[in-house]
Amino acid sequence: MARTPPQGRGTGPLMPRLGGVLEGGASAAHDVFMAQVIKINAITVPEGSGDELGKRFAARAGAVDDQDGFEGFELLKPTDDRTTWLVVTRWRDEDAFQAWVNSPAFGHGHQGTDRPHPQGGPVSVSSELWSYEVSTSSPGQS
Secondary structure (H helix, E strand, C coil): CEECCCCCCCCCCCCCECCCECCCCCECCCCCEECCEEEEEEEECCCCCHHHHHHHHHHCCCCCCCCCCEEEEEEECCCCCCCEEEEEEEECCHHHHHHHHCCHHHHHHCCCCCCCCCCCCCCCCEEEEEEEECCCCCCCCC
16 A cells, blocks of 8 residues: 655655656655554553563564564563553554464464463453554654
8 A cells, every 4th residue: 555644754664665657757756655554462461470471572583574564573561650561563554464363373373372470370461452554754863
């Protein structure tokens, strides 16, 4: 899905530039952008269980990297008193995300998620999936 962003000055890693030709032969590389789908799994953990959640994700780091349309992943650990961790994944489009959700790899990767914390009790108490599309992006000054 190609579109022009409503605002913003750069492409950054979230909105790569695409080339193209305008009527009359002019380049449209600066005018066309790809929409990227962001999926955020907000996982609420009991106090003291966050590190176990982090260990489980670290053990599977890279497992989705070869999935068609997968563009990146971060596990965000709260730095305040919150107990909700965010699993942020970026996908080329909704179809790529749905293909992964319906794949054997998804089922394999989510086996044992109900396994208790080594010290007893659950590792997570709830999760909620949020869906976003990049609206504006800036590449930063790096």
